[in-house]
Amino acid sequence: MAISSPARVRGKYKQPMASVRYDDASVRQVPFKDLRLADFTWSVPWRKFRSVHGQAHYSGRYSSATMAGPVVYESRLELARLLLADMDPAVRGIHAQPCHLTARVGDRVRRHVPDFLLIMESGAVRVVNVKPADRLTDPEIAEALAWPGDLVERHGWEYEIWSGADRVVLENVRFLAAYRRPGVVPEAEIERAWESVQDGDRLGVAERRLAAERPDHEARPALLALVWSGRLTTDLSRPLSGDWVLRRSL
Structure with a gap:
């Protein structure tokens, strides 16, 4: 695939x-x-995956x-958002580090790689950036996250800055993820x-x-697999127990 040059005026x-x-390195x-x-x-993440002993970030596949x-x-925060997207039946596609954005913002050329691009069952597209809540108060970080949002929303796509979810919900989703693979x-x-x-x-009754x-x-795994897939729903803000109320969604 050919590499085209960005449109410029005098540089x-x-x-x-x-x-x-792309996966052919183009x-x-x-x-x-x-x-x-x-x-x-056939796209691949913009940055090459790295895992180095002693690195500050917790990365993986x-x-x-x-x-x-x-x-x-x-x-770990990106992994939490990824788990939620993977369990969400409204999400039919997930791309990590989908592209590299370059734009002139004021008198500066800004660059940014979003964390995720989610393709929704409805046809909507959502660009997601993951950032801890305590870092959003930093004006530089807030500015760095704002201009991609403006760009994405003008394009007609959705934009989300995600900073975490309820601890119990995340614990439940992590547990339910054990039942996500076909054949388990x-x-x-x-x-x-x-x-x-x-x-x-x-x-417990079911x-x-x-x-x-x-x-x-011995009957629980099949029921939890149905919860993971979204065919059954329940209140995930409550710790896992036999008192979970199950609702049929299909």
């Missing part, structure tokens, strides 16, 4: 540009106003159920659980009905 950026890196640069979801087909493959993250719980058991569970069941002659705990 200065004429319009905001987006650069996307880079495509397009005016941001022309950026489309198709430009992310998360095996995403949504993407059926790895998605990179560079901090046999599909036949999941479907049998779906046929058995009734809207408004408490988790387990006992599904277990029949087996120990109750």
Whole structure:
């Protein structure tokens, strides 16, 4: 794929540009106003993944159920947002470090790599930046996050600055993520659980009905797999217990 040059006037950026890196090591640069979801087909994260002993950031690769493959993250906070996106049935695509943005803001040329781009089932596109809440009070950081938001929203996409979620919710999602991969719980058991569970069941009641002659705990994985997939919903702000109220969403 050819590498095109950004539009400039006497060395200065004429319009905001987006650069996307691909799995064949090529880079495509397009005016941001022309950026489309198709430009992310076969794309890879802008920065190469690094893991160095003693590094300050906690980075890694998360095996995403949504993407059926790895998605990179560079901090525990990014991993938390990634887990929430992976569990959200409204999200059908996740791209980490999707592109490199360059724009003239005032008298400066600014550059930025968003943390995530989420493709929603509704067709909406959401660009997400993850930053701890205590750093958002820094004027420089606030400015660095503001101009990409203006650019993204003018493009008709959504913009989100994410700083965390309820601790119990995150703990529940991390636990439920153990059931995200196909085959962890046999599909036949999941479907049998779906046929058995009734809207408004408490988790403990649904387990006992599904277990029949087996120990109750043997029925729980299939029910939790349904919660992960979104076919069953519950109040994740409450710690996991047999009192979880299950709702059928499909």
